[in-house]
Amino acid sequence: MLLVVVAVVLAENVARLSIPYLVKEGIDVGIPPIRQDDDLRPLLGIVGAVLVATAVQAVARGRFLVLQGRIGQHVLVELRRRVFRHFQALSPAFHETYTSGRVISRQTSDVDAISEMLETGFDGLVTAALTLVGTAGILLWLDLELGAVALLCGPFLALLTNWFRTASGRSYRVTREKVALVIVHFVESMGGVRAVQAFRREARNEEIFDDVNDQYRAANLVAFRLVALFMPGIRLVGNVTIAVVLLYGAWLASRDAVTVGVLAAFLLYLRQFFEPMMEISQFYNTFQSASAALEKLAGVLEQRPDVPEPEHPVALPSAAGEVRFEGVRFEYVPGRPVLPDLDLTVPAGQTVALVGTTGAGKTTLAKLATRFYDPSAGRVLLDGVDLRDLAGDALREHVVMVTQENYLFSGTIADNIRFGRPDASMADVVAAASALGADGLIRAMPDGYDTDVANQGGRLSAGQRQLVAFARAFLADPAVLILDEATSSLDVPSERLVQDALRTVLAGRTAVIIAHRLSTVEIADRVLVLEHGRVVEDGAPADLVAAGGRFADLHRAWEDSLV
Template sequence: MSEDAAENLTSGSGDAARRLLRELLRPWHKALGVLVAVVLVENVARLSIPYLVKEGIDVGIPPIREDDDLGPLLLVVGLVLVATLSQALARHRFLLMQGRIGQQVLYQVRRRVFRHFQALSPAFHDTYTSGRVISRQTSDVDAIYEMLETGFDGLVTAALTLVGTAGILLFLDVELGLVALLCGPFLALVTNWFRTASARSYRVTREKVALVIVHFVETMGGVRAVQAFRREPRNQEIFDDVGDQYRGASLVAFRLVALFMPGIRLIGNVTIAVVLLYGGYRATQGEVTVGVLAAFLLYLRQFFEPMMEISQFYNTFQSACAALDKLAGVLEQRPGVPEPEDPEEVDGIRGELRFEHVGFHYVEGRPVLPDLDLTIPAGQTVAVVGTTGAGKTTLAKLATRFYDPTAGRVLLDGHDVRRLAGDTLRADVVMVTQENYLFSGTVADNIRFGRPDASMDDVVAAARALGAHEFISAMPDGYDTVVANQGGRLSAGQRQLVAFARAFLADPAVLILDEATSSLDVPSERLVQRALRTVLAGRTAVIIAHRLSTVEIADRVLVMEHGRVVEDGPPAVLAARSGGRYADLHRAWEDSLA
């Protein structure tokens, strides 16, 4: 599946985005009510100042001329100071509350997205790259916070200013107010154009920045392969291209703003000029006072300021809507292996695995396992061999419930794995893969990955049992040595031993090794072979391997072809069978050693 197709599948509808926003803000509805009240107080105080200026000119100055009475003017000045102080205090309160609410919402979004990404099945992550995951957790979440941080304030302030200013203008003088509001249709026309155009522009911008992040993450994550195959020039070309696409999309957005903001300013200045001309004429005729005209000019300036801010609000709003759309699309994805609504209670798993008429396909019409019947008794070590595409790894993925069968059942001690809680299944069925992924943290942290509460004595005991204690102790800080860059400083064999120690400490009833030794050299493989006997003792084990040296320790070998078991028996018996498939594989392996 292409990146664009994967993105389209995980893009939510507009309704889903709005629903997500409502869910995020629902716990804060009371606090948001208080926030609106605080913004209301701030804007009432701000809108009162031009009116008080008008009162100071028309009511406060005449008594000074007539009786040298400063009282009325001082009263007006005092009210201006009170309004200014009220505005400042309300602003301070607003910023504190907005910051607290915004950070809490941001925290909940990140937790929710992270939890959901972990719950989604490997089938989802096979098509949704790590770069897009990072884009959702970083730029998209930040876009939502930017809207909460500035968008709410800008929207409420703009609405109160526009409505409040229009009302006050008409209250001061209806005729002059109507002249001032003649700009309304022009403002609506320009604003509607900008709203429509910016919606398209910012959606494209979010898509392009995601492409930049995806390519950067994938290139840096696979930098060894990039350098090994001298891929740097081509990757640079691709990055330059997606970067140029992002630049172009951003320039379109800037051009829209560059047209919108001067357009609003032009309409505002023309309106102010018309009001000044007409109002000045009426003032000379004694129809309006100088204070009213001054108040009109001050209010008109306030009237157009929020229109300028609306451009920035639309920027953040459209960016946040695009981000919400992406996040809602991801959060609407249902896990391919959902948790059972009423999980079965189990106690003391022995480890018997049974596949009853199991069918499975990744692509409709192309079965990987057509009809598999297989029983692995508890405590038995079974090796699964066969050509690439025979269904070996699929068998492991079904046993660990990374996928669910499309037909039949997978049973653990007689319990359908679909009826077991995820925690129960993961505690009793563990798979070790050839990647041997080591996480950021210390060596000890990586060993106790499956048992975070394990003591240091338990960690050391597991490492000793697997033969890893010596090389770990020889490291600069021993078990406290920080593993960086996925364990890149450890050899493949050392990483494998740490992974085995992790599995040994987790102590599952069923352990599945999927090509766990395929990337090792011969000395490392011999070291791991000794550890394997310790790891597998006393538990059910399924070993998927190409190297038949690993198969020698198995009680039983399954040879698979085209999703079917074509041979089943002890390795020595199958190796001695003339004309058998395992015998041919064994002979070819021995020849390769020679």
Template sequence: MTATDTTPVDIPDADDERRVDDWRGRFDEQRDDLPIDESLPRRREARALLLSLLRPYRWVVAFLAVVVVVENAARLSVPLLVKRGIDRGIPPIVDGGSAHTLLTIVAALCVVVVIQAISRVYFLHRSGRIGQKVLLELRRRVFRHFQRLDIAFHDRYTSGRVVSRSTNDVEAIQDMLETGFDSLITAVLTLVGTAILLITLDVRLGLMCLAAFPILVVLVWWFRTESAKTYRKVRESAALVIVQFVETMTGIKAVQAYRREPRNQQIFEDIADRYRADNERTFKLLAIFMPGVKLVGNITTGVVLLYGGYRVLHGQMTIGTLAAFLLYLRMFFEPMQEISQFFNTFQSASSALEKLAGVLAERPGIKDPAHPVKLTSVRGEVAFRDVHFAYVPGRPVLPDLNLTVPAGQTVALVGTTGAGKTTIAKLIARFYDPTSGSVTLDGIDLRDIAQSELRRHVVMVTQENFMFDGTVADNIRFGRPDATDAEMRAAAEAVGADRFIEALPDGYHTDVAKRGGRLSAGQRQLVAFARAFLADPAVLILDEATSSLDIPSERMVQRALETVLNDRTALVIAHRLSTVEVADRVLVLEHGRIVEDGPPSELIHRDDGRYAALHRAWIDSLA
């Protein structure tokens, strides 16, 4: 297919099907990896997380439990009052007597209903506030923890999974806090209370009703066991849908550029179909459980009506007692539906809690020291001492690196892709720690310096030049929010960004739009330079930082760099060797080793030198 071929992509062929099957297999592995395993320790972590969130409100929760008991006691007293009204209030009126007894019972019934309503309103109001505070604390913890976790974690933990943890899983816990516990407590109290009252009203009829209880226990046990497995799969499938959707939309430019839409559509439909199938299983469970409970309840009600009616006709039971019995019987079976709904909510929430607890249990690979060294004045000398580093065990990127960069020196790192240039930059910024050896700043091991302190003095500008929502000024101030307007404008002028910024509709107050979409790639890069220069670090790392600039912009930045990098330690990583002109020293790397080291003016004249060869190849590419 030629570069100009615009033939639409057809439905994937057999080879594509094989790739899709491979992709499904990887996602099957992720299905096992996405949820935290169901081991007892992980469940204990989930329970510990929930208890830690509720602990500040334990006394309020205890009081709310009392309120629920009062509410349910009031609700359970209604059938008793109905019984008394029928048996003791109505007969005097029929006999031509006073209605005082009936009116008293009705007044008591009104008081009970008001107590129930007030208790309910108070419970919903207070529990709602507590639930929202708990969710706020959970969101804070998750967001704070995700920010603290190291770059290696984020490299392997996809953005879609991060979104799923902070939205889908938190919402599942919200559902449980809003309705789950209330439904469970009410259901338990209703079951126990009605069972006692049924026996109290009439022992024989009560035992006949409770004969159905073992059947209900079997139904509930079966539903709980099956729903535990099914709802965990539902949560996993939901997470996979989010992962695939977010990843596709994040890379939509590449998807459309490579006409990947049909294949991505098939992959997404496969995941969505699994999600549908998992949800169908939950409906099948409900289709058996809820009608089963209703069937048992209706049969029991019919038996009670027949037997109770027989006893009423023979004077063995009053009509009021039978009426109360039927009302309590209805109350007895209603909680079963609430319990089933609670299981739905609880299974989703417990699965979400396990996953969130698993994330919060992750420990950053990059840790602050117990007793960090305080940095007073930083000169900026960087040194690597016998550094060995590998992203994958057994495949070293830096096998044995020894390097010293004196304070104030500008060093350019050049070499082929995969030579280890960016890895050196990441080690200096302490995005990773060396497998062995040490990286030092002014003779102090970076592992002995607090990360917040280190990153005040070491700033890295990458080729991604990420822009955050807000104005141009907000993005320049990103590393120093307290900088004055004058300082912010001076940083922009230092890198030559002031000209295009002032030409924008609102100047420095222009909204950059999502990810800086209102700015060109070169303009975003200049803003990123201004952001780094305003931070005023002792060590500045430029990782392919001029890759997005056109020739005029690059020349402008090079002129700015000569001023800004003065008296500052700098590492410049670039494939475009024009950027190297500002360097005092050039390091040529191959397979993680330094093969040439010297001033660019000297290295460029070595006939058999690696840097000279790279420079000639670069000149030829421009031609």
């Protein structure tokens, strides 16, 4: 397709550059026969050639725009796909530090800047380059002396263009940074609008937004001032050059050193010569903006996942569900281990509850078991296979985590239940909901399973969202299910409803439950009490209560809270 574009561009520019020459021929060759013999044929032939050149230029131009648009859209589709795929592949550690506003800025405003360059920038650059080179060559060919005078403007144009290129590069890099700040603050404010309104934060948020918005305005004004200096500067050089050529050319014509047709062609070519300089200034605008955007996109695409896919993955077609931690050490901050040296085995089919104070390492252990992170030392194994040797798809098929956020996506209840198994039939979806006792509740909704959950499940209560999340996990049918504070946001009636569903979800599979509410812990076969990343108590819930240790203290405090 690019080869076709090159041919079309060459045809268009040859046709366009031929017109001033044909005007010269019309003056010098077409007009004298009319004055001498009233012979119109030479002039009519030249006029016909002008019309043909105009038609070729128009057709070639149209074809070029279509091909350019097609190529640009192919590039943009692939770029958006790569960025989206790469963001999904990056580990949670990256997304915990890279704000959602910056993610949106990369996929929207930065891609839009590149889109503008592909749609308009290259068109102007290619046309300008061919026009400048072609016009300079034709001017020297028509008359070497007059052409040399016309091209004396070259050094001035080069200095002016180089200044604009350097200054606009700095300016547009700042512009991309400022627009990212606007998007980040807007997304964070709207994403947390409930907290904003609850704490009457609107006025302060408006102050911050006004500040970053004003910074963006100021950065754009700098860019506009540069254009306001560059474009008039080009026009000044161009008009002075045309005046000099007209004066010097008229003197040469008076001495019969050049013809009037050559002088007319020179003036027409000079107009064509300086017009592309305006296109180049516009191209610099779009190019610098796109270049700054591309730097940011490249920075994202250069990020390597903290949990890379194995080069030679081990096949694990089925899993019993044994999870083992061997000498596992993990630290978020170097030198400050959250898990200093953990050895732990969870047999297949066992339900284990993790309890302990905040910061004890419970959620970290769950993230390692799902391979959201890799241990700093040691190994985490599923049925004897190091998680680092399992392909991501295989691991997610066998190990699933349900968190307290229980995120629901735009769509229906059925869509959200089959999230982990997109190919599941409607009968499978209903069976999963029925097994958890949620079928009647769902059918009572306005459209049953086709009820739209609204933004992030806002149409459902916390308990209903949790039941949908459990149905999703039940339908996915993993060998290992990890529940990270999955019932912490529920009221007591909702929790009782979910507790019954939990017993169904956990039956026949390995389960790791992280909970502060000990009502959830009571269904566990085994309780691990963690403190500073170490297991300080391990046993059945009833045995630990009877032993009178840390778990007994936690259990007593929980019972007192219910009174």
